[in-house]
Amino acid sequence: MKNNSSNNLMNESLDLLNSIQKLDPPPQLFDKIMLKVEHQRLYHEKMDGKWLGIAAALLIGLMSIEMYFIVTTKQQKEKQQIVQLMGSTQNNLYNE
16 A cells, blocks of 8 residues: 555656656757867867976976985085094194
8 A cells, every 4th residue: 555655656756747848958059068168178288288398397307406415415425424534633743
C-alpha cells in the first residue's frame, strides 16, 4: 500500500515536469557564445606566452644570483681558512 502512494506522488511530480514549456534560444546565441570562447582562447594564448617568457627570465635571473652568492661564499670561506692557517705574526724582537 505504501508503494502505491509513493508511486502516485512520483507520478504527480513527473506530470508537473511534463507541463513545462520548452524555450527556444535566439538564433544568434550560439554564434555569440562561440565568438566569446574564441576571444578568450586567443587572449589566454597571448598571455600564456608572455607570462612564460617572464617566468623563464625570472628563473634564469634567480639562478644566476644564487650561483654568484655560492661562488663568493666559497671564495670567502677559502680566504678565511688560509688566514687561520697562517696565524698571526709576532714581533718578539721589537718588544711590543
